[in-house]
Amino acid sequence: MKIISAEFVKSVSIQDEKIFFESRNEVVFVGRSNVWKSSLMNALMQKKDLVKTSSKPGKTRTANIFFVNGKYHFTDLPGYGFAKMGQTMRQDLDALISWYLEEKKHTIKQVVLVCDGKIGPQQTDIDMYKYITEDIHLPVTVVMSKVDKLWRWEVSKTKAHTQSVFFWARVLTISSVSKDWIDELRKILWEALTQKEQKK
């Protein structure tokens, strides 16, 4: 997928019921806070800081939608499971995530689940994976970030472990040192976004 243009469309919260009349094919990015999710989106869209990044976890509290190539939506969802946030806020954000995914279930063509490759998949990641695949039946690609500082054998090990945890999922490792993964992920997203409607 060649990125020709990418721009911010809007932020959405759970009160905004009217957005769902749009039906653009969409990729949604989910993950715990601070897994480099928003940075990954910037790299994918070839923008320096179109998607807001922050060293402080828990900053994103809305679904932020971006318009790509004049045709598709890429959406950054808030991080889940950030312990320091307080239970009410956390529940509100979890509610926003599931509300968004369920409301847009028919236009979402791929969920990119970003996990911290340094610590491996956490229980919250596994819960999210099961929710996405078993409850709402959306296709997922698991992306493991932060592998730059691992030795090559550690990357292989963590990838194999992640693959066993997520079973059938496609698992990619991403690194700011080697950018090969970007082309691979763009290809996956392109195929997901442009696939013909499956006949039942």
Ligand SMILES: Nc1nc2c(ncn2[C@@H]2O[C@H](COP(=O)(O)OP(=O)(O)O)[C@@H](O)[C@H]2O)c(=O)[nH]1
């Ligand atoms: N060293 C390093 N830091 C990064 C990289 N990508 C993101 N960060 C930093 O990690 C912090 C969290 O990134 P962000 O993309 O906002 O994470 P998010 O909460 O998952 O969306 C920010 O301060 C980023 O600048 C990377 O490839 N290498």
Ligand SMILES: [Mg+2]
């Ligand atoms: Mg973010």
